[in-house]
Amino acid sequence: MTVLAVEELAVRYGDRLALDDVSLAVPAGAVYALLGLNGAGKSSLVRCLLGEQRPAAGRARIFGRDPWKERASILAEVGVVPEEPDAPPAMTARQLSRFCASLYPSWDEAGLRERLERFAVPQDLPFGRLSKGQKGQVMLSLALAPSPRLLVLDDPTLGLDPLARRSVFGELIGELADRGTTVFLTTHDLAAVEGIVDRVGILKAGKLLLDEELESLKRRFRRLSFAPAGEDAGRTPGLAELAPVAVAARGWGVEAVVSGYDEERFSLLRSGRGAGAPEVTSLSLEEIFLAVVGRPGPAQGESV
């Protein structure tokens, strides 16, 4: 069952196209990470999903419903952690909890308190006087308290120190383990999410370059290192079949990141080089992301 979907979504700010023909879907129980550089359109997509932004074209769906039209009822089952903690600065965590509790059909007050205690967040200090990490922790606690079917996190660890980042993702992992909540998140913290995401989307300049299971992604993205054979590195026989996204000459030889790795194609490359067979290494999510967004933008209709 698809919990969240966008179809041919476009968002425009005046003349600028912030999102262009983006389509993706997140099944129930999945953790989807939407990656992209600043200004790629991640927050615009999140705003569409939360019914804060009306798409210029296409549509967004949560639980099969239109968040622009049915925002309030949809959000009763959605926990949201914004990019910037935006709770009223004069309210304490306790007051925030009381206020939010009156809005949701269910509210796990005890769970929220326990979580805040675990984070060591003072519950009677005004939100505006908390540290940035504590604010993020309060926002995450508030998002989890209604036991939502879907969590939407818009770069929840932006600007947090490593300790706070770890606590946020630790809590997220706990939630996933306990309840199997569907999660849609945008983040720059690729290393932290690599262990929990099921599917990844990469946005660049408003276009979705990639939308794929993380496992599949990691299977097809590889780094190849091999000694130079005198010829132009880019024209190494068999390399083109592996869909190189980056090829660089190093002092010791050639390093290529390929997006179409499989054993059969690789064997062609290897057989052509004999004793100088390339060395193959796996890539982290961050390396894949950099390889994808680091190359010039794709032509119309091209995907990576």
Place this chain on the structure above:
Amino acid sequence: MTGFLAVLKREVVERRLLALASLVGLFPFLLPLLPGGDRAHAAEVRSVAALALAAVVGGILAFLLGGAVIGRDLAERRLGFYFARPLAGWAIWAGKLAAAFLLAVGAAALVLLPTAVVDGIGDGGLRQAWMGGAAAVLLAPLALAVLVVAADVVARMARSRSPWLVLDLAGLAAFAALVWTARRRLILAGANDIFTPGHQVPLVAVELAVAVLLPAAFLAMVAASAVAVIRARTDPRRSHRLLSITLWTILLACAVAFQAFSFWEIDATPTDLTAILETRAAPMGSWIAVSGPAAHRRGYVPRFLLDLGSGRFVRTFSFPPFPWWHSPDFSGDGRRAAWLEPQGVPGRSPFQLVTADLSRPGAPVAHRSIVFDSLPQTLVLSADGSRFAVDDRGRLMVSDLESGRLLASLPLARNSWPAPEVRFLGPGSPGFLRVFEIALREPLYGPDRAGEVAILDLDLATGRRSPEIHIPGGPAFPTWAVSPHGQRIVLRQGDGKDGPLVLFDAATGRHLADLTTPGTPAYPDFLADGRVAVVSRQPAGRDLTIFGPDGQRQRSFHFAARAVVLGGQPARDLLVVATSTANAEREDPAPWSSRLLDLATGGERALGSGLIPAAGSSAAPASAASRLFHRAGRGLVSLDPVTGRETTVLRTRG
């Protein structure tokens, strides 16, 4: 509703420290104790101070909170906190603004509380300083609500710092310009008063329109504020765009509607009149001046010059408070009419002389370069319309109309009321002017009032004045009448308010005759042919006595009526009169019956009921105006006294 209440409660609780504003409410108790404080009226001082402080505290809070509750959250990107919850957009908007309103009203109430507790809210307490009564009790919170919404709109515009601010300024300028020009158009046309018979609500058209515009402006701000939150949600720029589009669309639509209303209001034609308040006929020709309320145009009593022959009309200025003031004056030959129009807002602008050439097709109107700083009481055209006389700030001035050249000027030293009577002597382009001034002696009011008439002639060629002639008047003075050509004057004399009427020669001051009548003479009038008509009161009715030009009694008529109105002379020796058995208003013909008197034989013939002569006794004998009547339920009719044939010349819509 839960969401609305949750937001409302949150906003109120967050600002609960504003309750400290109530401490300001203790300040009025210190006032009487201060040096110089009025301890004798301590309660009154406290009440006034408490109300003033409540207004100040409420107003300031309404402005500050209205500008902050949404605008600041939006600018600081905190509104997303609410939009990320299961809260309807309207609940967020309404909850926040309602909180601002309640906090402002609550703080004002808290300021009043100590005074209310100590002095009460009755006549001895707050009520004595509360001038507006129950309406003001409702109006004060409404004013705070307007302030809250206005502050919200302005703050969100200012905080967004988007290019739409330029549109806002342009919209504001366009709105102000449209409203100002429409309002000015109405005021300049005199369409700003309905304090006239038949209208009971003392509202003026302009204020009526403004009374519609102001609520519309408030509702536009409410709608714009709501739409911007509900539709634009957390995007400040989009919010500003929607706010501006909604606000200015509604406001400019209202302003355009006001413009259209102003054009429609003053575009009334004679056929729109529902009643005729005033008719004045040219001594000769077929033109009349007519005014009355226009259908569906509350507050506008237009006045027209109307050609009874062709139906052509010219719209003239109608003075707002009393539309029968300053009716256009016609030249004796009926070929020219002149009137005064303000150059700007009536009462604050000079008055300009305007003429219409009634002898030319279309009766072209000319705004003359003759301007008066204040409104003259008298405007008189000569027989040929080439000269005119006005009394301007204590001076009687005679000018040539074409050139504007001042021919003569004469100080009017006496009281300004009643206005002097002025007659150009002789036909054509006359060289003399006769001025009849009443000088009252103290006391000016009451039964002992007395005075004299001063008469002088002015030679327009040399500017020389003749010696003044003084004719003393009696206590009920000034009951008087001046003959159409200024040759004679009738004055009430003797003791008591019912003293005899005496006819004098205006050129010499010579006593001509006592106009003795049966019963008590009520008022005199000159007929167009120079005879004098006097209506007198009898216990059993009213008598009309006709005197010759030299005062010899000619004939008497008795009417079993309580009111008599003289009409014109449709033919020589024929006189129209209308009678009513009640003290009826002349504007309503229904209670009146008209009859034709034969002054030669003493015979009389009924012309019909529901009929009253329209033009009065000054219409030239046998002129079209002399046959003009107000017919109940129909309007103006022309009645041929010989055949009895009646033609409707202006049908009213009443």
